[in-house]
Amino acid sequence: MINLELPDYLDNLKTQMKGFAEGLLRPIARKYDEAEHTYPVELDVLKGMPVMSRPKKKAGEEKPKKGAERKNGSNMSQAVTVESICWGDVGLMLSIPGAGLGNAAIVAVATDEQMERFGSKWAAMAITEPGSGSDAGSIQTTAVLDGDEWVLNGEKIFVTCADRCDAVVVWANVDPSAGKAGIKSFIVEKGTPGFTLEKLEHKLGIRASDTGTFFLKDCRIPKDNILGSAEVKKSTEGFKGVMKTFDNTRPMVASMSNGVAGASLEFLKQKMEEAGIALDYNENTNNVSAMQKEYYMMEANLEAMRLLTYKASWMADEKIFNNVEASMSKAKAGRAGTLITQKVCELLGSMGFTREHLAEKWMRDSKILDIFEGTGQIQHLIVARNILKLSRNELK
Amino acid sequence: MFDLSLSKEQKMVKDSFSKLVKDLIADNAHEMDEAGEIPVSAVQKAWELGCSVSGVPEEFGGYGMEDSPILSALVLEELAYGDMAYAVAVTAPSLFITPINDMGTEDQKKALLPNACTDDYHVYTMAMCEPHFGADAVSLKTTAEKKNGSYILNGVKCFAPCASQAEKMLVSASLDGENNLFVVEKGAAGLTISEKEKNLGLYSLETNTVTLENCEVPADARIGGDKGVDYDRVLARSRVAMASMAAGMCRCSLDIVKQYAVEREQFGEPIAHRQSIAFMIAEMAYETDAIRLMAWQAASRLEAGKSAKREAYLAKLYAGEMAMKICDYGVQILGGHGYIREMNVERLYRNARSIACVEALSMA
Numbered sequence: 001m002i003n004l005e006l007p008d009y010l011d012n013l014k015t016q017m018k019g020f021a022e023g024l025l026r027p028i029a030r031k032y033d034e035a036e037h038t039y040p041v042e043l044d045v046l047k048g049m050p051v052m053s054r055p056k057k058k059a060g061e062e063k064p065k066k067g068a069e070r071k072n073g074s075n076m077s078q079a080v081t082v083e084s085i086c087w088g089d090v091g092l093m094l095s096i097p098g099a100g101l102g103n104a105a106i107v108a109v110a111t112d113e114q115m116e117r118f119g120s121k122w123a124a125m126a127i128t129e130p131g132s133g134s135d136a137g138s139i140q141t142t143a144v145l146d147g148d149e150w151v152l153n154g155e156k157i158f159v160t161c162a163d164r165c166d167a168v169v170v171w172a173n174v175d176p177s178a179g180k181a182g183i184k185s186f187i188v189e190k191g192t193p194g195f196t197l198e199k200l201e202h203k204l205g206i207r208a209s210d211t212g213t214f215f216l217k218d219c220r221i222p223k224d225n226i227l228g229s230a231e232v233k234k235s236t237e238g239f240k241g242v243m244k245t246f247d248n249t250r251p252m253v254a255s256m257s258n259g260v261a262g263a264s265l266e267f268l269k270q271k272m273e274e275a276g277i278a279l280d281y282n283e284n285t286n287n288v289s290a291m292q293k294e295y296y297m298m299e300a301n302l303e304a305m306r307l308l309t310y311k312a313s314w315m316a317d318e319k320i321f322n323n324v325e326a327s328m329s330k331a332k333a334g335r336a337g338t339l340i341t342q343k344v345c346e347l348l349g350s351m352g353f354t355r356e357h358l359a360e361k362w363m364r365d366s367k368i369l370d371i372f373e374g375t376g377q378i379q380h381l382i383v384a385r386n387i388l389k390l391s392r393n394e395l396k
Numbered sequence: 397m398f399d400l401s402l403s404k405e406q407k408m409v410k411d412s413f414s415k416l417v418k419d420l421i422a423d424n425a426h427e428m429d430e431a432g433e434i435p436v437s438a439v440q441k442a443w444e445l446g447c448s449v450s451g452v453p454e455e456f457g458g459y460g461m462e463d464s465p466i467l468s469a470l471v472l473e474e475l476a477y478g479d480m481a482y483a484v485a486v487t488a489p490s491l492f493i494t495p496i497n498d499m500g501t502e503d504q505k506k507a508l509l510p511n512a513c514t515d516d517y518h519v520y521t522m523a524m525c526e527p528h529f530g531a532d533a534v535s536l537k538t539t540a541e542k543k544n545g546s547y548i549l550n551g552v553k554c555f556a557p558c559a560s561q562a563e564k565m566l567v568s569a570s571l572d573g574e575n576n577l578f579v580v581e582k583g584a585a586g587l588t589i590s591e592k593e594k595n596l597g598l599y600s601l602e603t604n605t606v607t608l609e610n611c612e613v614p615a616d617a618r619i620g621g622d623k624g625v626d627y628d629r630v631l632a633r634s635r636v637a638m639a640s641m642a643a644g645m646c647r648c649s650l651d652i653v654k655q656y657a658v659e660r661e662q663f664g665e666p667i668a669h670r671q672s673i674a675f676m677i678a679e680m681a682y683e684t685d686a687i688r689l690m691a692w693q694a695a696s697r698l699e700a701g702k703s704a705k706r707e708a709y710l711a712k713l714y715a716g717e718m719a720m721k722i723c724d725y726g727v728q729i730l731g732g733h734g735y736i737r738e739m740n741v742e743r744l745y746r747n748a749r750s751i752a753c754v755e756a757l758s759m760a
């Protein structure tokens with residue numbers, strides 16, 4: 001039955017996570033924006049926290065009793081949690097030990113034996129290359145089997161957690177003649193000969209996050225370090241399967257945007273209220289000040305972003321295929337979040353340009369959320385291809 | 397829990413209205429618009445499905461089901477998917493019935509609801525909007541003054557749906573600075589109803605200007621008695637209705653362009669193969685979803701008996717802005733053909749403007 005109110009336990013989770021964000025992240029947000037790349041030691045308290053754990057095995061899964069109240073699943077909890085933490089600071093959220101994108105991939109596809117070996121490692125994810133960004137299927141890094149080892153060669157850029165991670169899930173092609181079908185992912189541990197962290201990037205925002213470049217030069221890793229099967233199938237189903245992991249992470253990035261935009265709007269609201277500008281959700285927006293009208297419109301956009309994110313997350317929990325909705329949520333939240341944080345700075349005037357306040361930082365931080373894990377344009381492509389039933393050759 | 401799935405009942409109701417619209421309205425909306433009227437039989441058919449009365453207790457003539465803003469939101473989206481003018485005409489009585497059922501005194505319910513909740517559709521409506529520049533549903537110029545136990549109403553209202561045929565209507569007016577609703581009967585002294593207004597859109601819907609000149613109504617005409625009404629809730633329910641109708645119109649525009657863009661070829665291939673077209677369509681899709689979700693969010697709060705002032709306000713604001721944008725894209729994607737009145741996107745473009753300009757055309 002339709003009900004768009006969050007249940008109490010999710011509301012409480014939100015409050016709890018916001019409290020955590022306010023107590024632990026906000027106070028150090030500026031510090032690590034300035035001390036770019038420095039590991040935030042304050043986050044050590046989160047070490048060992050099960051951020052990414054494996055869902056319970058099927059056999060142990062309890063079927064909800066008939067008549068028992070249905071509950072929202074883990075994707076909804078995640079949407080609420082990620083938003084609240086990013087309300088605190090998105091760069092720091094990306095620095096939480098053990099919560100790398102590589103961890104998500106490992107949790108999703110690793111064998112029990114691999115889980116044993118790598119489950120507790122902080123794992124980054126390396127797909128992007130200098131010549132291959134949005135078109136992830138065109139990566140040039142190769143992996144060749146030589147006896148009991150894979151030999152990897154290539155360059156990976158923009159790897160989040162490059163410095164701090166223990167291992168990297170690297171995408172490489174085992175059979176370039178097979179195109180995308182040859183793309184597999186491999187776990188490469190730090191310290192492996194031939195695997196070097198080349199440099200860290202200086203960025204517009206999320207400066208607390210260490211984004212870096214890796215070189216792989218005749219880098220040898222054990223044969224067992226491949227995630228999933230080594231077999232190259234004729235179809236691109238395998239590649240599509242890897243991309244599917246992003247159906248769950250796109251709403252997560254949308255949640256990040258909801259968090260940053262929410263922080264930004266809340267700050268504006270506070271300043272407006274301090275100045276005696278009331279927000280009563282009452283008057284015709286054409287009879288209020290320009291500032292109030294902008295505010296209302298932004299808050300409406302934030303609701304839209306959030307509800308589209310909840311929809312994609314709810315579908316994932318209900319095991320409804322959510323490829324389109326996941327992209328919709330990221331397309332909307334990525335763009336609208338960027339616009340909100342920009343506008344808030346404008347409305348704050350001098351307070352929006354000074355580094356004394358965090359508004360300018362949120363404007364820098366939010367921009368990445370319309371870029372990584374598929375740019376806004378790529379999300380529109382995914383949505384449009386699906387609803388218009390067009391192939392990637394018809395709609396390029 | 398947070399849930400977007402429809403219950404059996406919700407699905408059944410939605411499907412029956414969807415079928416009705418497909419059978420009766422979808423192919424006729426343009427002709428209705430040109431003719432400037434809606435066949436009475438089409439209105440009666442929707443009425444028989446329980447529009448506006450299902451949430452009224454049986455003793456007052458209703459179906460005795462739960463008074464459900466969510467169900468109304470679903471119905472309004474389906475109706476407006478066919479045609480917004482039709483949606484408003486069919487549900488105009490909800491503007492009268494819903495506030496009374498929700499906030500009237502027992503005596504008012506007994507006295508007013510049974511006549512409005514009959515098997516045959518009769519027009520009951522509300523006059524909320526005002527025609528002056530800067531008009532605002534919360535700062536009404538129409539006034540009510542208490543005098544010798546009755547109320548004297550003065551003011552001018554516009555866009556009152558179907559008012560010329562209404563047996564009774566609710567009129568919003570400020571009483572000592574508080575917004576209230578009063579029942580005004582057909583033919584009341586001091587009540588003048590204009591000819592059909594000529595509007596940008598909704599050609600087939602009759603709307604009227606309602607003038608009240610020292611119009612005297614009895615003490616029990618004030619809905620809610622001495623307490624008055626929860627005016628915020630009245631507005632919230634009407635705003636959810638506006639947003640839901642916006643979702644219906646946007647979905648209609650989207651469905652038209654989805655088909656058109658893959659069929660229409662220029663420069664040797666379907667225009668849908670161009671990102672500038674395809675991306676507009678993607679945007680139409682998620683913004684339509686967003687409008688609907690915001691309407692449902694406000695409706696969920698109303699359904700739980702909570703205040704939805706903020707949610708409904710934002711939902712209507714968003715719907716007003718986005719429906720215009722989406723229906724604009726609808727015309728644009730059809731190019732010159734979209735500018736021709738035979739194409740439904742043209743009507744949607746005009747009708748969409750009503751969401752931001754007008755208040756209280758229906759109640760969820």
Ligand SMILES: Cc1cc2nc3c(=O)[nH]c(=O)nc-3n(C[C@H](O)[C@H](O)[C@H](O)COP(=O)(O)OP(=O)(O)OC[C@H]3O[C@@H](n4cnc5c(N)ncnc54)[C@H](O)[C@@H]3O)c2cc1C
Binds near residue numbers: 101206374
């Ligand atoms: C801070 C940061 C962290 C990152 N973290 C990671 C990480 O951990 N792991 C990882 O693998 N990658 C990571 N990335 C890389 C990120 O995913 C890519 O930057 C992103 O996918 C875009 O690729 P690109 O930068 O090469 O841009 P390009 O693909 O070159 O795109 C440039 C522009 O063209 C547009 N464009 C491209 N193709 C099309 C098309 N078909 N139609 C229309 N427009 C198109 C894009 O939308 C964009 O606007 C990170 C990037 C940054 C900046």
Ligand SMILES: Cc1cc2nc3c(=O)[nH]c(=O)nc-3n(C[C@H](O)[C@H](O)[C@H](O)COP(=O)(O)OP(=O)(O)OC[C@H]3O[C@@H](n4cnc5c(N)ncnc54)[C@H](O)[C@@H]3O)c2cc1C
Binds near residue numbers: 660662670672729733
């Ligand atoms: C009131 C009116 C008066 C007119 N007067 C005249 C007149 O006097 N003489 C005359 O000859 N014509 C006239 N026209 C026709 C007018 O010039 C065309 O309607 C216009 O050029 C668009 O063509 P179309 O309607 O076939 O749309 P289409 O070409 O089918 O375009 C449909 C949509 O696809 C888009 N599109 C098309 N190709 C591409 C592409 N390659 N990339 C991206 N998007 C694309 C368009 O922008 C549009 O949004 C008139 C039209 C109207 C409505």
